[in-house]
Amino acid sequence: MGVGIQVNQLNAWFGNTHAVRDIQMDIPANHATAIIGPSGCGKSTFVRCLNRMHETIPNTRVQGTVKIGDTHVYGNGTSAVEIRRRVGMVFQKPNPFPTMSVYDNVAAGLKLNGYRNRRELDEIVERSLRQAALWDEVKDSLKKKSGASLSGGQQQRLCIARALAVEPEVMLMDEPASALDPISTSKIEDLIFELKQNYTIVIVTHNMQQAARVAEFTAFFLIGNLIEFDKTEKIFTNPSDKRTEDYITGRFG
Amino acid sequence: MMLKKYWWRSFKDKLVVGLAAGATFMVLLPLGAIFGYLVYRGIGSLNWNFLTQIPKPPGETGGGMANAIAGSGLILLIASLIGVPMGIGTGVYLAEFGKKRFGYLIRFTADVLNGVPSIVIGIVAYSLVVIYQKHFSALAGGVALGIMMVPIISRATEEMLLMVPQSLREAAWGLGIPQWRTTLSITLRTASSGIITAVMLSFARVAGETAPLLFTAFGNQYWNKNINQPTAALPLQIFNYAISPFDDEHRQAWAGALILIVLIVVSMSLVRMVASRGVFKGGN
Numbered sequence: 421m422g423v424g425i426q427v428n429q430l431n432a433w434f435g436n437t438h439a440v441r442d443i444q445m446d447i448p449a450n451h452a453t454a455i456i457g458p459s460g461c462g463k464s465t466f467v468r469c470l471n472r473m474h475e476t477i478p479n480t481r482v483q484g485t486v487k488i489g490d491t492h493v494y495g496n497g498t499s500a501v502e503i504r505r506r507v508g509m510v511f512q513k514p515n516p517f518p519t520m521s522v523y524d525n526v527a528a529g530l531k532l533n534g535y536r537n538r539r540e541l542d543e544i545v546e547r548s549l550r551q552a553a554l555w556d557e558v559k560d561s562l563k564k565k566s567g568a569s570l571s572g573g574q575q576q577r578l579c580i581a582r583a584l585a586v587e588p589e590v591m592l593m594d595e596p597a598s599a600l601d602p603i604s605t606s607k608i609e610d611l612i613f614e615l616k617q618n619y620t621i622v623i624v625t626h627n628m629q630q631a632a633r634v635a636e637f638t639a640f641f642l643i644g645n646l647i648e649f650d651k652t653e654k655i656f657t658n659p660s661d662k663r664t665e666d667y668i669t670g671r672f673g
Numbered sequence: 674m675m676l677k678k679y680w681w682r683s684f685k686d687k688l689v690v691g692l693a694a695g696a697t698f699m700v701l702l703p704l705g706a707i708f709g710y711l712v713y714r715g716i717g718s719l720n721w722n723f724l725t726q727i728p729k730p731p732g733e734t735g736g737g738m739a740n741a742i743a744g745s746g747l748i749l750l751i752a753s754l755i756g757v758p759m760g761i762g763t764g765v766y767l768a769e770f771g772k773k774r775f776g777y778l779i780r781f782t783a784d785v786l787n788g789v790p791s792i793v794i795g796i797v798a799y800s801l802v803v804i805y806q807k808h809f810s811a812l813a814g815g816v817a818l819g820i821m822m823v824p825i826i827s828r829a830t831e832e833m834l835l836m837v838p839q840s841l842r843e844a845a846w847g848l849g850i851p852q853w854r855t856t857l858s859i860t861l862r863t864a865s866s867g868i869i870t871a872v873m874l875s876f877a878r879v880a881g882e883t884a885p886l887l888f889t890a891f892g893n894q895y896w897n898k899n900i901n902q903p904t905a906a907l908p909l910q911i912f913n914y915a916i917s918p919f920d921d922e923h924r925q926a927w928a929g930a931l932i933l934i935v936l937i938v939v940s941m942s943l944v945r946m947v948a949s950r951g952v953f954k955g956g957n
Contacts, residue, residue, distance in 0.1 A: 476846060478772065505849025515840040519862050529848035532858050579844070586848055 422620030423489035423589045424449040425470060430484035432462070432469050434477070439465045441644040443484070447637070452612055452621040454631035454652065457641035458667065463624045464512075466641065467592045470622065471507035472500040488590060505533075508588035512595040514575035516567030516582070522549075522558045525567040525578055529586035544585050552581035553611055573604025580611065591615060593623040597630065609634050628668060632656050640664045708934065715931035718924040724932075728894045728910075734921040738929050740896050742936070744811065744905040748890055749880055751815025751900065756822025756879075757872055761861075763823065764830025764868075769856055780831075783824040794820050795885035803889060811897070811904035814890025818879040825878065829871030833864040869948045873941045880937050883908040907933045 425447040432440035440462045447453050455463045468474040469482055472493060486493040493503050516525050524531070526545045535541065545562070549555040554577040558565065567578055576596060583591060593612070597605040612621060612634045625631050631638050632652055639649040640661075648655060648664045659665045722737050729736030763783065767776050798817035803809055837860050845855040861868070879885075886892075891903040892913060907929055914926035 471847065473843065473847065476843065501846075501849050501851050503849075504847055509843075509847035511840060511843065511847070513840060515838070515844040517841060517844065517859060517863070519865070528845070528858075529850065532845070532848075532850045532854050582844075582848065 422450045422616075422618060424620065425590060425622070426485075426487040427470075428485045428487075430466070430469060430486060431482070432465050432474055433481040434465075435479045439644050440469065443646050445639065445646060445649055447620065447622060449620050450616060450618070451637060452616045452623060452635040453637040453639065454635035455622065455624045455639050455641060456626075456628055456631050456667075457647075459626075460643075461641040462644040463641050464594050467509075467594055467622055467624055470590070470592055471504050471509055473504070473509065475500065505529075505586060506588055507590045507592060508583035508586065510576070510580050510583055510591065510593045510596045513599055514572060514579050516570070516575050516578050518566060518568040520567055521563045522565050522567055522570070522578060523562040526581045526585050528582060533586075545581075548581040548585040549578075551584050551611075551614070552577045553607055554578060554581055571604075573600045573607065576600060576604065576608060577611070580608070584615075588619070590620045590622070593621065595624050595626060598626060605630075628656070640667060642667070711927065711931045711934060714924075715927035715929075718928040719931065723925065723928055727896060731917065731922070732919055736925075738905075738907065738910055738925065738932070740893065741905040741907045741910040741929065742932065744890070744893065744897065745880065745907040745933075745936075747811050747898075747900065747904060748814040748818060748886070748906055749876065751812060752818035752822060752879055753872075753876065755816060755819030756826060756875065759819070760823045760826025760872075760875070761830050761868065763827035764834060765856060765861070767827065767831040768834035769852075769860070780828075783827050786820075787824040787828070790884075791817075791821060791882050792884035792887070795887060795889055798885065798889045806901060808901075809889060809891030809903040811890055811900040811902070814886045814904065814906065815900075817885035817889045818882060821879050821882065821885065822872075822875040825875035826868075826871050829874070830864070830868050833867035833871065834860055836867070837863045866949065869944065873944060877937045877941060881908055881933060883912045907936075 425445075427443050427445040427447070430440060430443040431438065443466060455466065457463050465474060470486055470488070470493065472482075474480050474482055482494065484494075488503065488507060491503070491506075492498055517528060520528060523545055526548050527541050530541060530544065546555060546559075549558065554574060557574060558570070558578075567575065570578060576599070580596070597608045600608065609630065612623065615621060621635075623631075623635060635652050637649070638652040638655040640647045640655065640659075640663075642663055648659055648661045650660070654660075655664060656668055659668065722735060723739075724737060724742070725739050726735070726737035727740045728738070763779065767780060770776070771779060795817050797820065798813050802813035802816050806813070841859055841863060842855055845859045846852075850859075886906050886909050890906050890909065892909040893903045893905040897904050911926045911929045911933070914922040914929065917923070
């Protein structure tokens with residue numbers, strides 16, 4: 421089951437650039453929450469703070485608190501590796517491991533953490549690929565085909581299956597469909613619909629229709645600030661903030 | 674007007690392609706010439722005895738370089754055991770961790786080491802190992818060649834690792850795979866074919882080195898299996914025979930040079946074949 425995320429006074433920097441400013445947000449469990457906003461508004465940086473991915477870039481800094489369930493993400497005894505195991509991530513560009521087969525790509529998170537039970541691995545790989553709606557397309561060449569030999573849309577679903585295989589509680593998706601054609605995009609969106617039964621999903625998107633289609637909640641970011649966070653319906657029909665309205669009606673961004 | 678322009682453009686195209694092909698030919702020419710001449714001079718003296726017997730006393734005909742072939746193998750094995758792990762380890766440090774001042778220092782040192790004349794490296798191994806052991810040995814020769822391998826392998830490994838897209842590291846980190854695992858199983862594995870090429874290049878480079886072995890491995894006319902004793906090596910034997918006054922030894926030197934090149938090519942192909950098994954060639 422998914423868990424909620426509480427973000428309190430979150431700030432993030434690249435060198436001297438203050439990219440994310442004083443974010444306060446309660447992301448509800450088992451729902452999809454969309455993050456929208458113009459390019460460079462800190463959306464990606466924000467979600468990368470949720471699984472401590474931001475700190476892997478040199479000269480970056482984070483301040484504030486993030487709680488995933490009961491765990492303090494930036495707490496003293498918390499390891500980044502442990503957090504990332506519980507908070508899966510799907511990136512903008514599909515990034516399957518090119519030296520691994522489809523099977524090994526999905527099993528990577530478990531195998532490389534020392535998980536060896538072959539029978540269970542087989543089951544988890546099949547289940548994850550089915551969840552990601554990729555099973556039927558790859559089941560005949562699981563171990564023969566390289567992950568990189570699939571099409572772009574298949575690669576992205578492979579990456580989703582790979583993230584699901586480690587059974588995270590939260591799934592972060594950083595513009596997961598922006599590099600894909602409309603058919604692959606709609607497959608991914610269907611998938612998000614399925615997944616939010618069991619996971620908490622945070623999806624960054626440039627595409628406002630997509631946000632409206634898949635997410636119950638939407639947050640609007642502008643120049644590092646959270647401008648408005650509410651039910652998706654409210655954001656798109658009756659936003660409280662003038663800037664949100666300007667953005668969704670296409671007046672800027 | 675259009676047609677004339679097209680003619681000019683296609684002429685330029687052919688010219689440039691021709692120049693590139695010509696340059697390639699000029700590069701391959703010396704290689705072909707060396708190999709062809711080695712075959713021409715060496716093949717006559719190449720027979721079963723040459724590969725299985727140890728040298729006859731000076732002036733006598735016959736005998737072979739079996740001990741030198743085995744000795745070269747032994748010295749190169751020691752060199753690889755030292756040079757490959759140290760080289761790859763240093764490369765990993767430089768690419769994955771050493772972005773700061775210390776990394777710059779190591780990078781600079783490796784480049785300088787790469788430019789140090791091989792005979793100087795021989796002297797270093799002499800003072801490190803030979804003086805300590807009080808006699809010449811295969812170990813000393815292996816240390817000298819191993820030191821030479823380190824900068825070649827480490828710099829190439831670093832370049833290859835930096836070519837691995839950051840997105841693959843992030844993919845692994847995002848799955849909760851620790852840094853060390855990511856480096857071993859994702860980054861190194863993705864860069865493996867380039868790193869293997871670097872290892873083979875450094876291997877081929879030191880396999881033909883004579884100078885660092887002169888006062889380390891020293892050479893030997895007999896069988897020796899002890900890594901603490903003076904040991905024959907192909908380049909040394911070629912060198913000694915080439916400057917000897919006997920025609921038969923000159924002929925054997927040619928055959929030895931031919932064998933040296935063939936062995937390098939064969940071992941490179943073997944390693945490549947074995948290493949490329951089970952790894953998918955990266956698409957995209």
